[in-house]
Amino acid sequence: AQSVAQPEDQVNVAEGNPLTVKCTYSVSGNPYLFWYVQYPNRGLQFLLKYITGDNLVKGSYGFEAEFNKSQTSFHLKKPSALVSDSALYFCAVRGANTDKLIFGTGTRLQVFP
């Protein structure tokens, strides 16, 4: 069965510091991996995805994520956090033979000035 784990409910970081939001997954076959961001009272917005190719993928708003097959991880990163990055972040996985996404429980990122 497919599953996604986001081990941290909340991540706190000072503005200007690098940030990492962790995600691990379990899926049969090659995974399709996604990160989404949710701002208050809004729907989820797509940030980036990994399907195949380079293990480091770049996305919107300066975010990037590193796919690590041996550790079954897909951590979201940003070199320098902004206060405006404060939001709820979701990791999601899709197996190769399905169109359905399985979402993690979300990680709240708080960036302090």
Next chain:
Amino acid sequence: NAGVTQTPKFQVLKTGQSMTLQCAQDMNHNSMYWYRQDPGMGLRLIYYSASEGTTDKGEVPNGYNVSRLNKREFSLRLESAAPSQTSVYFCASSATQTGRRGQPQHFGDGTRLSIL
């Protein structure tokens, strides 16, 4: 470009009442989805439609029905609302035709539903 539009944005119901949540997309996507979001539980798939005229149960379908009216519209119906169905409901769509696998889902801004 509207993307995915959900109506209503807010609704309060009494236990036992029925209602239909509406969703429409203008991106010519073939697949559409209904999720519910509850604190600490992420998003859980209620129903899914791969194309017009087809629907499939997701993780938490009990108490809900859906209708894929046409390619643009996918509605979610609560026949007899229960307090456990208090949640935020999101509709999403994606292009999943052959040759477009791996495309992200696009989400509406949700319907906040309270059942008393």
